[in-house]
Amino acid sequence: MNNPLSGLTWLYPRKGRARTPADLLRELGRGQIELTHEAFHILEPWRAAAHLRELLMACGVLPVIDKQICGFERWLPGHLATIITDPDHAQIIRRYATWHLLPQLRAKAERKPITPSSRRRAHDQVTQATRFLEWLADQGLTLATCRQSDIDSWHVGNGPHRRACLRTFLLWCIETKLSQRFYLPAPQSNRASPMPPEDRIELIGHILTDEDQPLRSRAAAVIVLLYAQPLSRVARLTIDDVIRDGDQVLLRLGEPPSPVPEPVADILLGWIENRTNMNTATNRNSRWLFPGRRAGQPMHPDTLGGLVKALGVSNVPARTSAMRQHVQQMPAPVVADALGYHPVTTTKLAAEAAETWSRYVTAPRLRSPAGWKPSTTRDN
Structure with missing residues (x-):
């Protein structure tokens, strides 16, 4: 740590807080x-x-589990204790979260890290299930x-969004015999309109040439x-x-x-040499391209999204474009493999763009962004 005082500051008492990180360390010692994840679920602050x-997980003292699962397991007891007043409702929600949602999150975490949006969706599913039980009680009903007809009225x-979140709970209720069978409409997906290609190219040119903007x-x-x-x-x-391969730079997606x-490679390589959040004891050897402030963690996607949005980039419309x-330029399965998407997703997008594989060779090429001209080699 280049500045040990920054680490000590974290331990110092803060005005208005009865308990400090130093108190937690003292009580652990x-x-x-208890040195368990269950004990940390209820600790304050x-x-x-x-x-x-x-x-503690980064040092190997505690077993490593997904950060998003930790957050959900910490949030759930508070929701059960403070939001739900009916004991029967609390029991149902506890069963639903413990035996349905959490196993799904853990199974997903074994394949790849849980995203914050997946955790928020689990929060929303519990919240909507709670509200639905309260709505039933107000109607003098139970599951x-x-x-x-009651399901139709609620819909x-x-x-x-609320209908999609509740659908999982209702399917679980049917499966566990807590309710009769219902007809549940398929969830609707409202996809944002893609950014116009010319706007996207103009944004790329602006980002490549405006050196006054933060490199990250x-x-x-x-x-x-x-x-x-x-x-x-x-x-x-x-x-x-x-990846640097001779004069070429590759990005493994x-x-x-x-x-x-080349202009994009210059930005990526320049950022790697000047990454932030690298001076703390927790991240000195971080391999994340965008290191976060916490031990072993990358930057939160929402934080990164705010930085990108400040440059005028709307995430979903830009990605879709x-x-x-x-x-339009390559077969959908090739795009899926190269960019880490599922082939079904790219095939659907290809169909929406009214393109077929037989036309990809003759697809029109977009103009290069204004303000730069790619060189033939990096040495030039």
Whole structure:
């Protein structure tokens, strides 16, 4: 740590807080706090406890579990204790979260890290299930006495997001015999309109040539604009994913790694040499392309999204526009492999763009961004 005082400051008492990180460490040392994840779920102040837990996991003192699962397991007891007043409702929600949602999150975490949006969706599913039980009680109903007409009435008064969140709970209720069978409409997906290609190209040119903008923001933005990557995936890229192969730079998003144009390569390599959040004891040897402030963690996608948005890049419209250009120029399965998408996703986007594989060779090429001319080699 270049500045030990920054670490000591974290331990110092703060005005208005009865408990400090130093208190947590002291109680751990005395055995007053068990060295388990379950014990950390209820510790206060929760931010200091979360940071301390991540430090202990990074040092191998606590078993490593997904950060988003930790957050959900910490949030759930408070929701059950403070939001739900009916004991029967609390029991149902506890069963639903413990035996349905959490196993799904853990199974997903075994394949790849859980994204913050996946954790928020689990929060929303629990919240909507709680509200639905309260609505039933207000109607003088329970899950056992609820009928199809009641489900229809609830659907009429709620929007697509709430209906989609509740659908999982109702399917679980049917499966566990807590309710009768219902007809549940398929969830609706409201996809944002893609950014016009000319606007996307203009944004790329602006980001490549405006050196007054933060390098971190520019690096994240060009990955979104060129390679159609969601911010949750951008945040989890490492410096090992930026590959130098002689005069060429590649970015590993899938297989094979994708070539990086020279102006973009200059931004990525410049950012790697000047990454922030590298001076603390927790991140001195971080391999994350966008290191976060907490031990072993990358930058939060929402934080990264704010930086990208400040440059005028709307995440979903920009990604959709970039993906449409790719599937117009290459077969959808090739795009899926190279950019880390599922082939079904790229095939659907290709169909929406009214393109077929037989036409990809003759697809029109977009003009280069204004303000730069790519060189033939990096030495030039």
